[in-house]
Amino acid sequence: MATAKWPAQDQRKLIGKRIDRLDGPAKATGAAKYSFDINRPGMLWAKLITSPHARAEAVSVDFTEAKSLPGVRATWENPNSIGKDQAGNGKIQYIGQIVAAIAADTEEIAKEAASRVKVQYAPMPHQANDRDPQLFQGQPGGRNVGNVEEALAKADVKIEGEYGIPVITHCCLESHGQVAELRNGQLNLWPSTQAVSSYADVSMTDASGGLQRSNIHVDCQHMGGGFGSKFNPGTWGVASTALSKQAGRPVKLMLERDEELMIGGNRPSAYAKIKVGAAKDGTITAIDAEVWGTAGPGGGIPQQIPYVIDKIPNIRLSVKRIATNRGPAAAWRAPNHPQQCFLTMSAFADTAAALKMDELEFFVKNAQLTARPDVYTEELKIAADLIGYRQKAHLRGDPRPGSVKRGLGMSMHTWGGRGHRSECDVTINPDGSVEAKTGSQDLGVGTRTVITIVVAETLGLPMESVKVEIGRNSYPASGGSGGSTTVGGVSTASRLASTDALNALIEVVAPKLGVQADALEASDGYIRQIDKPNNRIAWKNACALLGVNSITKRGLNDPGPAEQQGFISQGVGGVQMADVAVDIETGVVTINEMVGVQDCGLIIDLKTAESQVHGSMIMGVAYALYEEAVYDFKTGRMLNADMEFYRLAGLKDVGKLKVHMMTSKSYEDRGVIGLGEPPVISPGAAIANAVANACGVRVPHLPLTPDRVIAALQKGGIV
Amino acid sequence: MSEKLEPSQVSGVSRRGFLKGLSVGSVATGLLSDAAPSEAAERGRIQGPGEIPVTLRINGKNEKLSVEPRVTLLDALRNRLDLTGAKKVCDRGTCGSCTVIVDGHPVYSCSMLAVEAEGRAITTIEGLGTPAKMSAVQKAFVKHDAQQCGFCTPGFVVASTAFLRLNPNPTLEDARAGLGGNLCRCGTYAHMAEAVVEAAKSTKGGA
Numbered sequence: 001m002a003t004a005k006w007p008a009q010d011q012r013k014l015i016g017k018r019i020d021r022l023d024g025p026a027k028a029t030g031a032a033k034y035s036f037d038i039n040r041p042g043m044l045w046a047k048l049i050t051s052p053h054a055r056a057e058a059v060s061v062d063f064t065e066a067k068s069l070p071g072v073r074a075t076w077e078n079p080n081s082i083g084k085d086q087a088g089n090g091k092i093q094y095i096g097q098i099v100a101a102i103a104a105d106t107e108e109i110a111k112e113a114a115s116r117v118k119v120q121y122a123p124m125p126h127q128a129n130d131r132d133p134q135l136f137q138g139q140p141g142g143r144n145v146g147n148v149e150e151a152l153a154k155a156d157v158k159i160e161g162e163y164g165i166p167v168i169t170h171c172c173l174e175s176h177g178q179v180a181e182l183r184n185g186q187l188n189l190w191p192s193t194q195a196v197s198s199y200a201d202v203s204m205t206d207a208s209g210g211l212q213r214s215n216i217h218v219d220c221q222h223m224g225g226g227f228g229s230k231f232n233p234g235t236w237g238v239a240s241t242a243l244s245k246q247a248g249r250p251v252k253l254m255l256e257r258d259e260e261l262m263i264g265g266n267r268p269s270a271y272a273k274i275k276v277g278a279a280k281d282g283t284i285t286a287i288d289a290e291v292w293g294t295a296g297p298g299g300g301i302p303q304q305i306p307y308v309i310d311k312i313p314n315i316r317l318s319v320k321r322i323a324t325n326r327g328p329a330a331a332w333r334a335p336n337h338p339q340q341c342f343l344t345m346s347a348f349a350d351t352a353a354a355l356k357m358d359e360l361e362f363f364v365k366n367a368q369l370t371a372r373p374d375v376y377t378e379e380l381k382i383a384a385d386l387i388g389y390r391q392k393a394h395l396r397g398d399p400r401p402g403s404v405k406r407g408l409g410m411s412m413h414t415w416g417g418r419g420h421r422s423e424c425d426v427t428i429n430p431d432g433s434v435e436a437k438t439g440s441q442d443l444g445v446g447t448r449t450v451i452t453i454v455v456a457e458t459l460g461l462p463m464e465s466v467k468v469e470i471g472r473n474s475y476p477a478s479g480g481s482g483g484s485t486t487v488g489g490v491s492t493a494s495r496l497a498s499t500d501a502l503n504a505l506i507e508v509v510a511p512k513l514g515v516q517a518d519a520l521e522a523s524d525g526y527i528r529q530i531d532k533p534n535n536r537i538a539w540k541n542a543c544a545l546l547g548v549n550s551i552t553k554r555g556l557n558d559p560g561p562a563e564q565q566g567f568i569s570q571g572v573g574g575v576q577m578a579d580v581a582v583d584i585e586t587g588v589v590t591i592n593e594m595v596g597v598q599d600c601g602l603i604i605d606l607k608t609a610e611s612q613v614h615g616s617m618i619m620g621v622a623y624a625l626y627e628e629a630v631y632d633f634k635t636g637r638m639l640n641a642d643m644e645f646y647r648l649a650g651l652k653d654v655g656k657l658k659v660h661m662m663t664s665k666s667y668e669d670r671g672v673i674g675l676g677e678p679p680v681i682s683p684g685a686a687i688a689n690a691v692a693n694a695c696g697v698r699v700p701h702l703p704l705t706p707d708r709v710i711a712a713l714q715k716g717g718i719v
Numbered sequence: 720m721s722e723k724l725e726p727s728q729v730s731g732v733s734r735r736g737f738l739k740g741l742s743v744g745s746v747a748t749g750l751l752s753d754a755a756p757s758e759a760a761e762r763g764r765i766q767g768p769g770e771i772p773v774t775l776r777i778n779g780k781n782e783k784l785s786v787e788p789r790v791t792l793l794d795a796l797r798n799r800l801d802l803t804g805a806k807k808v809c810d811r812g813t814c815g816s817c818t819v820i821v822d823g824h825p826v827y828s829c830s831m832l833a834v835e836a837e838g839r840a841i842t843t844i845e846g847l848g849t850p851a852k853m854s855a856v857q858k859a860f861v862k863h864d865a866q867q868c869g870f871c872t873p874g875f876v877v878a879s880t881a882f883l884r885l886n887p888n889p890t891l892e893d894a895r896a897g898l899g900g901n902l903c904r905c906g907t908y909a910h911m912a913e914a915v916v917e918a919a920k921s922t923k924g925g926a
Contacts, residue, residue, distance in 0.1 A: 020861055021866075024864070024869075025850035025857070025861055026850050027869030027872045028848075028857040028860045028869075028872055028873075029847070029853060029873075029876075030803070030804020030805070030843070030844035030873040030876075031845075031850050032869055034803075034806075036806070037797070039797075039798070045798075107794060107798055108787055171904055173806070173814070173870040173871055173902075173904050174870045222868075222869065224868045224869070224870030225870060225904050256810070257808065257810055443867075443868060444868030444869060444905050445867065607864055608864065611864045611867060611907070611909070614906060614907075615905045615906030615907060617906070618903075618906025618908055618909070619905075622906075642809065642811060643809035643813040643814050644811070648902050648904060649906070650899050650902060650908075651895045651898050651899060651901075651908045651911060651912065652895045652896060654908050657909050
């Protein structure tokens with residue numbers, strides 16, 4: 001009999017190896033069909049009509065001129081945008097808010113028709129400024145531990161700084177949207193989503209005129225990036241479903257690029273004034289922080305300051321969420337952590353600089369104030385070795401002559417990553433074929449590959465023998481891919497299901513081999529006797545013994561028990577270091593090298609796991625150096641809602657990257673832990689600290705653009 | 720635009736060629752637009768605004784379709800011919816996700832009109848390989864895991880293929896510069912240059 005417990009390292013044939021992602025060939029050849037690529041017979045195109053005002057009442061919508069265009073088939077008005085709310089105010093809260101939608105035979109006609117829809121607005125005063133804490137009214141959140149005033153007064157060294165990280169957007173390359181096809185009482189949806197099983201929510205029932213979930217079919221085989229912003233159908237989903245219902249034809253509605261950047265989701269800003277007190281030996285004794293920022297009209301902003309190094313005896317924190325008439329925030333990969341990390345680690349690196357203390361020594365010392373001192377200390381040492389810290393390090397300010405200064409910086413981060421509730425069915429057929437089905441999704445992280453590895457490993461088969469199907473809500477439910485919860489969820493569920501299925505097969509095979517089921521295992525394409533491997537039966541022949549009946553078993557990852565049983569765990573630590581060059585004449589920052597050291601429990605596919613870390617570091621380079629949703633406070637408009645001026649990192653921008661995964665037994669024994677979020681947290685802080693170390697002054701606000709670097713150099717000072 | 724683009728001028732960076740086009744005319748003029756005028760332009764009369772017949776030579780096959788003159792090559796490929804490998808992302812010549820090869824040069828298909836592409840040899844990602852029979856570049860992208868969500872990947876693969884045809888023996892640095900006209904959001908750059916250089920070595924030209 002097989003046990004479900006994860007196999008030991010020397011027993012594994014697939015788990016933990018470097019394995020190519022299974023959908024790689026489909027993606028590299030353009031054969032993979034994303035939601036944006038779904039073309040249905042008779043399909044209409046829909047375009048949105050959005051508000052040009054940051055705050056207003058949309059008084060009326062007139063489709064007359066738009067409908068006069070040949071080929072216009074359906075129109076939709078958004079009740080959540082038109083008219084007044086209960087308090088008597090207009091419902092428009094930000095530029096880009098969806099007011100109406102229109103569907104036509106071709107994309108060109110739909111676009112032109114949308115431009116001919118006349119909406120009458122009554123503009124109202126708006127507020128788009130997130131930089132001034134005075135704009136906050138009300139009672140700040142926060143906490144108070146110990147006595148900050150007294151501790152700061154007694155500290156051997158004190159620093160005071162202001163830091164900031166702006167709103168950035170998700171900028172998914174596949175914009176938000178879906179194809180909706182409502183006919184004969186069945187609603188078929190092809191959405192770009194990171195939550196297939198829960199996508200058909202009440203908004204789809206309402207928009208379809210009351211269809212039950214059993215008649216709403218969701219299919220998402222490939223999706224072009226979500227990063228936390230693609231869980232629910234959204235207003236665009238409601239619009240396309242309603243338009244399909246009205247027209248009786250399929251409707252494709254994908255956001256335009258400017259809409260994607262303005263309303264497709266963003267990461268809240270976080271600005272802070274921070275005071276830190278420390279003892280001569282480097283131990284941090286007090287932190288006093290005022291944090292403010294915006295998540296748009298609603299939502300929360302980062303507030304766990306200090307971050308990771310948080311066992312500080314004296315903490316005072318005041319958090320002010322500034323409501324703005326700007327596009328709403330959405331979960332952005334490791335929600336709140338990158339901001340908290342940047343604010344905290346920047347202030348702490350400045351403390352080390354004020355102490356004239358080596359930064360590595362300072363962080364190793366203060367790793368004692370974290371939840372996992374041993375892990376962070378070990379990771380700091382590994383990262384230092386990988387980047388050549390000893391050879392390259394200097395105190396703040398590169399002392400060498402010349403206009404290009406070089407510096408090192410570092411940061412630490414943490415994340416949960418416990419696998420979500422997830423079900424998986426594994427079927428063994430009499431012809432020997434194996435299927436696994438789960439309503440999960442692959443955001444590009446390798447979900448298909450991970451499930452295939454686990455099932456093949458469990459059944460002792462090559463990966464080609466296992467067919468994995470995901471991405472449909474008719475399959476056993478699996479949680480949304482948020483918070484690094486997918487790999488733990490699907491790997492445990494598929495492990496449990498395939499173990500149960502195998503044991504059912506072994507029961508059938510045991511009499512044939514003349515032994516008890518307990519004596520058998522699956523390995524190398526055989527069911528065989530554990531202590532007498534030559535007493536065996538080939539997989540196909542074993543399955544033939546099933547007669548006409550397949551075996552199907554369902555596995556459930558129930559997070560609590562699964563964690564207790566060691567299948568999954570949570571809470572990882574990571575350290576990153578950056579080596580940068582700063583041209584102090586031009587202000588241009590170049591990444592020479594970055595190192596990421598990451599703990600994530602038992603790794604299923606080392607190749608795609610490393611890619612997650614590489615990708616996170618590259619996203620980090622982008623938000624450290626380039627990304628900012630620039631808003632004009634006067635109009636409330638995002639000024640760079642395109643990809644020319646909302647800059648992502650290119651191939652030449654990322655420098656040399658080194659990734660080290662913590663894979664020793666003590667880490668693996670914890671079970672599987674998610675990896676999507678943690679490595680994206682530290683890059684902003686590590687790069688900003690490296691820039692400060694290079695050029696001798698703190699550049700206080702991300703992104704570290706040339707103008708900001710030059711301004712900081714002109715201002716001077718340590719902080 | 721009176722000159723023909725030399726290989727060294729395009730060297731995989733279709734944005735540069737695109738900007739060149741911009742400097743002498745409008746966006747609609749596009750890359751290479753005077754190298755071989757379209758049939759429509761040759762006929763010297765105003766086309767549209769309704770649909771007009773266009774024949775496009777795509778992956779060695781003639782495709783007859785009827786499009787309005789304002790339809791981009793990208794939209795014609797995706798919406799009319801169901802060739803959805805080229806992706807629509809920025810829709811204004813920045814990200815490279817829509818890259819196709821036109822007369823041997825990488826082109827942002829969002830920035831060329833379908834009517835302008837008439838009479839030219841167009842190669843899309845679908846013309847480079849299939850999952851069962853991948854090109855050297857495609858194999859190298861899979862092997863080096865130079866893709867995650869994969870939405871930018873066809874654009875990168877096409878751009879890499881065109882780059883290698885013009886630069887058969889690139890260094891890693893050449894590859895990084897040559898693919899500067901494409902963007903990825905997941906951050907799949909870590910081993911992309913290695914993939915391109917390896918593909919070059921395995922085939923002496925990549926595709």
